[in-house]
Amino acid sequence: MPQSPDLRSSQALPKAIGKWQPTAYLGEGNWSRVYQARPSGCSPTSPADYAIKQLRPERTDDPLARNILAREITIGQQVSHPNLSPVLDAGIAQQCPYLVMPLLTGISLNKLCCQQPLISITQAAWFLRQISQGIATLHQHGWIHADIKPGNVMLATDGHATLIDFGLARRIDSDDCAAGSPFVGTLSYAAPEMISSTMPIGPQVDVYSLGVTTFELLSGKTPFAGVSSQDLATAHLQNHPPAVRRWVPGLQREISQLLQAMLAKQPVDRPTLAEVISAYTRLEVETFAERALYCPGRQETSPRENVA
Numbered sequence: 471m472p473q474s475p476d477l478r479s480s481q482a483l484p485k486a487i488g489k490w491q492p493t494a495y496l497g498e499g500n501w502s503r504v505y506q507a508r509p510s511g512c513s514p515t516s517p518a519d520y521a522i523k524q525l526r527p528e529r530t531d532d533p534l535a536r537n538i539l540a541r542e543i544t545i546g547q548q549v550s551h552p553n554l555s556p557v558l559d560a561g562i563a564q565q566c567p568y569l570v571m572p573l574l575t576g577i578s579l580n581k582l583c584c585q586q587p588l589i590s591i592t593q594a595a596w597f598l599r600q601i602s603q604g605i606a607t608l609h610q611h612g613w614i615h616a617d618i619k620p621g622n623v624m625l626a627t628d629g630h631a632t633l634i635d636f637g638l639a640r641r642i643d644s645d646d647c648a649a650g651s652p653f654v655g656t657l658s659y660a661a662p663e664m665i666s667s668t669m670p671i672g673p674q675v676d677v678y679s680l681g682v683t684t685f686e687l688l689s690g691k692t693p694f695a696g697v698s699s700q701d702l703a704t705a706h707l708q709n710h711p712p713a714v715r716r717w718v719p720g721l722q723r724e725i726s727q728l729l730q731a732m733l734a735k736q737p738v739d740r741p742t743l744a745e746v747i748s749a750y751t752r753l754e755v756e757t758f759a760e761r762a763l764y765c766p767g768r769q770e771t772s773p774r775e776n777v778a
Contacts, residue, residue, distance in 0.1 A: 484524075486510055487568050488561045493518040501535045501637070502526060506573060520558070524568035536567060538637035543569050545636040549611045553604030555624075555634045574634070576627055579620035579687075589687040591721060592757040597623070598684055599750035600631035605680065606743050609673045614640045614647070616671075618679035619659045620686065640671060647671040657702050658692050659683065662735050665703045674737035677746060681732030689717035693733060707735070725753060 483492045483505065491512070492505035502525050508518040523542075529535040539562070546557025546569065559570040579597060583589065589597075601623055608615055615622075617638045624632045638654050640646040650667045653660065661678035663669035686692050693711035694702060711733045715726045728749050734740045741749075 487522050487524055487566075488559065488564065488570075490520065490522055490559070490570060492522060496521065498526065501529055501538060507570070519573045521571045521573045522568050523571070524566050527566060530566050536562075539567050539569065541639055542635070542637045545608070545611075545613055545639055546571070549608060549613065551604050551607040553600045553631055553633055554607060555632050555636075574624045574626070574632055576625045579623035579625055579631070579683075582625060583620050583686065583690070587690040591688065591718070591725075591753070594684065594687040595750050595753040595757060596629060597625070597631050597687070598680070599747060599754050601633055601683075602680065602743060602747045602750055604631075604633040605676050606747060608636075608639070609642070609676070609743060612642045614642060614671065614673055615676050615679075616640050616664070617655045617659070618676050618683060619656050620683055621656075642673060657699070657706075658694070660703075660706060661737070662707045663737060665706055669737075672737055673743070674740050677732050677740045677743060678734075678737075680746065681729055681740075684729055684732070685711070685714050688721065688729075689714050691717075722753065725749060 483495060486492075487505070487507070489510050490507045491510045492507045494506040496504040496506055498504065502523045505522045505524070506518050507520045507522045508516055509520075523539070525535055525539055543557050543560040543562060546555060547560070550556060555571055555574065557569045557571055561568050577585075601618070605615060605618065613636070615633070615636065615638075617635065618633075622633060622635045624634055626632070640651075645651075647670055649670045651671060653664055655664060657665075659679040659682045661671075661675035663671050664675055682692055694705040694709065697705045697709075711730070713726065714729055715721050715723075728741060728746065731739065731741050732746065
């Protein structure tokens with residue numbers, strides 16, 4: 471979550487976090503604070519191109535907060551892919567646990583959507599293919615992200631997309647995926663089985679959330695935008711989403727049909743992630759020439775905005 475310059479300047483920096491020297495306060499969320507940093511002992515003029523996520527002091531005794539950070543550390547150290555944010559170092563046994571990541575500069579996909587409400591088909595295919603490949607690697611290593619949304623994707627100045635924030639991820643076939651597991655995530659992007667008390671959770675929840683994200687990139691709104699928060703869960707469970715071609719009449723029929731299938735109520739009716747990647751890749755290749763017209767670096771950029 472972005473912070474104002476006044477708040478950033480007034481936030482006292484720790485002298486050290488493990489073997490790292492914080493150089494700037496970047497922001498905070500419900501669970502943690504994020505600092506820009508360099509390795510301790512380096513020259514003050516050396517680049518500070520790392521980000522430290524540290525639990526807020528009042529959260530250090532919260533088992534849920536510690537588990538969220540520990541899960542993010544586990545995935546970030548075990549799963550490697552160019553479109554996933556890695557964890558380079560961590561101190562889980564510290565009084566205030568922390569993890570260290572590369573500093574991601576650029577803007578979040580959510581911020582791009584706010585600046586540019588309608589993302590072109592060309593841009594969407596480019597970003598979505600990268601995100602899908604990162605998700606596929608998570609699934610291959612036995613993890614479900616469980617919180618796919620534009621706010622959890624960072625775009626570099628060259629358009630490279632990085633999926634972030636693995637704290638709500640679930641291990642495939644674990645007790646966390648059993649029917650009736652408590653809902654934790656972002657309701658606007660949640661698959662029906664994340665909300666239902668009778669359906670187990672599997673990798674297809676990420677396909678559904680990716681479908682909601684795709685719908686939003688193309689149309690400028692989520693499928694059930696305008697539905698009250700009280701009725702949103704029911705909409706995911708029961709309501710058929712509108713056809714995205716209502717807002718994007720030039721969209722290829724194949725992609726429109728794929729998107730409808732990604733938003734199917736039953737996981738078995740959704741396409742596999744391999745089928746999704748294949749469709750996005752074909753679309754990206756077909757529109758490759760247009761991609762050169764877009765460069766995220768022309769937007770105002772800042773270090774990583776979204777913290778948990």
